[in-house]
Amino acid sequence: MRHELRPEDIEVFSEAITHFFNTCTGETANVRSAYLIEHGPAVLWNDFNGLIEISGAYTGSVCFSAPRALLSHVLLKMGESVFTDDRHADIVGEIANTLSGRARRHFGEGLSIAPPRLLNYGEQSLPNISGNLPYAIPLGWHGYEASLVVQLAPGP
Amino acid sequence: MKTLLASLFGKYRDLVLAIGIFLLLDAGVSAINIYTSRQIEADASRINAAGLLRTYAQQLTKGLLTLEMDLRNGQRTQSSLAEISEARLGFDDARLALEKKLAQPSALPLIEPESLRQHAQELLASVVRTWEPIDREVGPLIVNADPDPESAARAVQKAVTRNNRLTQQADDLSETLTEMANKKTSTVRLIQAIAISLAFLNFAFILFKFIGRLAASDRQTAAAREETERILGSVREGLFLLTSKRTVGGQRSQSLDRIFGQQLQPGADFLAFLGRLTSTANAEAARDYIDLLFNKKMKQSLLEQLNPLVEIELLAEQRTKKSPSYLTFEFNQIRENGQVVALLVTVFDVSQKVRLEHQLAGAEARADNEIALLLGILDHNPHEVADFLSRARDTLQLINGELQSIQPLRQPYPQMVNRIARIVHGLKGEAATLGCSSISRAAHAFEDILQPLRGRNDLAGDDLIPVAVALSTLLSEIVKVEAVVKRVQHFAGGKSDAPPPDPLGDSLRRIEQYALRVAEDLNKQVRFEAAVPRLDHLPPALASVLREAVPQLVRNAIAHGIEAPADRLRHGKPATGLVRVELTSEADGTLTMTIHDDGCGLSVEQLRGVLIERELYSPAEVAALSDAQVIATLFEAGVSSLDSAHQHAGRGDGLAVVKAALRDLGGRLRVNSRANSHTRFIMQIKPA
Amino acid sequence: MSLHNILSMMIVDDSMIIRNRIARLVAGPTLPHINIAGLAANGEMAVELARDSRPDLITMDLTMPLLDGEACIERIIDFLPETKILVVSALADKATALRAIKKGASGFLHKPFTDEELLDSLLELID
Structure with a gap:
């Protein structure tokens, strides 16, 4: 089995997220340079956080974190006219779902992926895994900034 | 139906046409045969009629003579009269029939020429002309049951005198008609013969064409089969x-x-x-x-x-x-x-593809597990290693901070990549000096990731994801080594806390080990010499130079300066090359550190070539540079005089690192070299 | 496909936004007139709704609470064998798609999808 995470294992997620914005809103999202989140567990700093937890050949999590205004704009682009919390949560869940589908295709069947769940602002931090530091991939879209936090290590 | 028609007029058109013509020719020959048999019949009846004319003329003459004799003998005349009457009627019938037959113009003038028919008509007319005077005499004779001998004698006379002529004329007619018939028959035969030979030719054509086509199609099928077999025999899939x-x-x-x-x-x-x-x-x-x-x-x-x-x-x-x-x-x-x-x-x-992927993954896993990679550090002072590790970590955190805070603009990305490349190259050198081969390997892999990104002006954020991953790998390698060092220190029972008594000597021994390892990796032989004063403590500036600049320069000296043993012998030098490090201090506290090698020296010409080949300068720009300026390019990022990157040289950043380190310390770097003799780098550091 | 001319369609997805988006696209001018027979947020609801409204077309998510999409397809095809089901899912691996098709689905569309991709997939289904 592979032990080290390869660049393409991280790129998969940034591709999935830009693909989502391209296909669902028709507008390109710009990925900025990725970096490592160094101090302590990754704190989530946005209004809505959709998390998928991964176990199997790799363990860890992938979290899409976005401010409310960005999601409202996405909803608008997708033709929604209702902007309740529910709808915002719905779209974050859908994005997380997309990430999980892409992850399964990339890493193969040996991966088990829990259904996406939402984390509330300020209440929780990402579950930490020992060893590797989480990657943050900032994402610019329409002047808003969202982030993808990828924390993966080869499974036990 | 449509397809049938299409094929009739498509691919087999020639054949269908030829068969059509064949059938037509056959029908023609049959028609001619039927026509000919009819003609022969008609000709026979004409010839027959002409013969009858002669026969009846004779019969009439004979009848008349019998009648005259009967009259003279006073015998009954009925039978002779009947004979005369019969002959006359017969003649008239034959005449009329012939006239009628000859009056019809020929249906096929080619077969029965008009001239011949007219000739026959004329002959018949002359027969009739000879006949008519006889007929006039005979006419009144036979209406009388009791003809008078005078009229009979007149008639006999007429008939006898004209009989020869009439016979002759009737024979002529008969001959002419026979001739006509013969001519006609031979013409028809000719036509028949031509038609039959045409039909034969046509048949031969059909046969030839058809068989030819079959053979061609057989050949094509065979060729196609052969081709298919060849394809099926040779494809790898x-x-x-x-x-x-x-x-x-x-x-x-x-x-x-x-x-x-x-x-x-x-x-x-x-x-x-x-x-x-x-x-x-x-x-x-x-x-x-x-x-x-x-x-x-x-x-x-x-x-x-x-x-x-x-x-x-x-x-x-x-x-x-x-x-x-x-x-x-x-x-x-x-x-x-x-x-x-x-x-x-x-x-x-x-x-092959899957195996390679697995091997790659396996190699990574092996590298991860190779404890031997960690053992190298045991030869070194744990303090120095720990010091390096913590500095390396700080440096990488700086890089990470840059990745995090950089604005996504076209310009800063390439600049940042160059900066990272320089830092990582420096780390690689230090790690190798301290025996941290797993770290220097990770740094080398990091450089491999950076290499294709350098010089690109269209970098976007997602191009830098591999940089973050390489950063993570390098960082985790450092963390791993740190853990080992901590345990080694623990194992030593904390005794290693005492500071080293000869810090400069320690550093130089470390550098010597490094130099020997580099030489071994490059299959070169090197002797390392140091001429330095003994110092109780290292000034910070000197410590920095020993940590960063000297290893780089020593590595350069071995990788670029010292030749392979065989080359050295060819140039009349000892097989083992010399690398010498000297340190002098002046009264004002200025330190001069010299790294000398007795290798091939700098070749300005070769450097010019490298600059052009790597497209760092245009040929015109290179031509305009003075030798000193060409040498100066050595200190620019991205220039190296070796062709390919290996772990010890060739990325073209070594001298840029040295220069940057010296600049930070307020020092100077000079170079002095002679081809095939030596290269000497001289660093001057003024006291702080 | 059906005795009446106007097609009816059911949308099954646990995301309301996706349900709304599909419904809006179906109502657009590209497709022939299609009645939205119902929207379902989970598999059990979908089976009930399909029994009542007997739709000609269904778009079907696979990961849903209560009854997942695969089981749902199997149950619906059992009593509506002529109904065409388009799987719309983020599960992008072949085994999943093959299983869904084997159980009776007629098409597969990966999430996320563009407007055109969905319309094309539906048009292909109606053909």
Whole structure:
């Protein structure tokens, strides 16, 4: 089995997220340079956080974190006219779902992926895994900034 | 029907036309035959009529003579009169019939020339002219039951005098008619002969053409079969047809048996074969997929995404050593009238590709586990190693901070990549000096990631994801080594807390080890000399130079300066090269550190070539540079005089690192060199 | 496909936004007139709704609470064998798609999808 995470294992997620914005809103999202989140567990700093937890050949999590205004704009682009919390949560869940589908295709069947769940602002931090530091991939879209936090290590 | 017509007038047009002509010629010959037989009949009756004229003329003359004799003898005249009357009527009938026949103009003037007919008509007319005076005498004679001898004598006289002429004329006519008939017959024969030979020619043409075409088509079929066999014999992929009964077709590429490592016979049950070849899950997925492929309603676009037989692993007991272990199958529907009648199956051996991927992953895993990589640090002072590790960590955190805070603009990305490349190269050198080979290897891999990004002006954020991953790998390597060092310190029971008594000597010994290792890696022989004063403590500036600049310069000296032993011997030098480090201090506290090697020296010409070859400068720009300026480019980022990157040299950043380090310390760097003699780098550091 | 001319369609997805988006696209001018027979947020609801409204077309998510899409397809095809089901899912692996098709689905569309991709997939289904 592979032990080290390869660049393409991280790129998969940034591709999935830009693909989502391209296909669902028709507008390109710009990925900025990725970096490592160094101090302590990754704190989530946005209004809505959709998390998928991964176990199997790799363990860890992938979290899409976005401010409310960005999601409202996405909803608008997708033709929604209702902007309740529910709808915002719905779209974050859908994005997380997309990430999980892409992850399964990339890493193969040996991966088990829990259904996406939402984390509330300020209440929780990402579950930490020992060893590797989480990657943050900032994402610019329409002047808003969202982030993808990828924390993966080869499974036990 | 339409297709039949199309083929009639298409490919077989010549043939159909030729057969048509043949039939036409045949019909013509038959028509001529019928016409000829009719003509012969008509000619015979004409000749016959002409003969009758002669016969009746004779009969009449004879009748008249008999009558005259009867009258003279006073015998009864009835029978002679009847004979005369019969002859006269017969003559008239024959005459009329002939006249009628000759009056008709010829239907085919070619066969019966008009001139001949007119000639016959004239002959008949002269017969009639000779006949008419006799007829006039005979006419009144026969209406009388009791003719007077005078009139009979007149008639006899007329008949006798004209008889010869009449006979002659009738013979002429008869001859002419016979001649006509003969002529006609020979003409018709000729025409017949021509028509029959034409028909024969036509038949020969048909035969020739048809057989020729058959032969050509046979040749084509044979050629096509040969070609197919050649293709099937030489393609590397396995090719065969899968019938709707899921059995293997007859035509298959020769490579198939090699790819499967066993025979797949024509007519074999493919699904059962697949079940023996690979896992049950794969075989079941394949069965479902093949069912879908034979379902004519399934959309092609959907099917393309669903193929489960991609890079499937073959069961271990099915493989021999040489046979493939991973296969990819491709299926193409073959449709006829909308129905899927068969599948063209292409089998690819992808073992090599999968094996390489596995090997790569395996190599990474091995590297991860090689404790030997960590053992190198035990030769070094744990304090120095710990110091390096913590500095390396700080440096990488700085890089990470840059990645995090940089604005996504075109300009800063390339600048940042260059900056990172310099830092990582510096780390690589230090790590190697301290025996941290796992770290220097990770740094080298990091440089491999950075290399293609350098010089690109269109960098975007997602291009830098590999940089973050390499950063993470390097960082985790440092963390790992740190943990080992901590345990080593713990093992030593904290005794290593005492500071080293000879810090400069320690550093130089470390550098010497490093130099010898570099030389060994490059298959060179090197002697390391140091001429330095003994110092109780290292000034910070000197410590920094020893840590960063000196290892770089020593490495350069060995990689670029010192030649391979054989080359050295050829140039009349000892096989072992010399690298010498000198340190002098002046009264004002200025330190001068010299790194000297007795290698090949700097070649300005070679450097010019490198600058052009790497497209760092245009040929015109290089020509305009002075020798000193060319040497100065050595200190620019990205220039190295070696062709390819290996762990010890060649990225072209070593001197840039040295220069940057010295600049930070307020020092100067000079170079002095002679071809085939030496290169000397001189660093001057003013006191702080 | 059906005795009446106007097609009816059911949308099954646990995301309301996706349900709304599909419904809006179906109502657009590209497709022939299609009645939205119902929207379902989970598999059990979908089976009930399908029994009542007997739709000609269904778009079906796979990961849903209560009853997942695969089981749902199997149950619906059992009593509506002529109904065409388009799977719309983020599960992008072949085994999943093949299983869904084998159980009776007629098409597969990966999430996320563009407007055109959905319309094309539906048009292909109606053909």
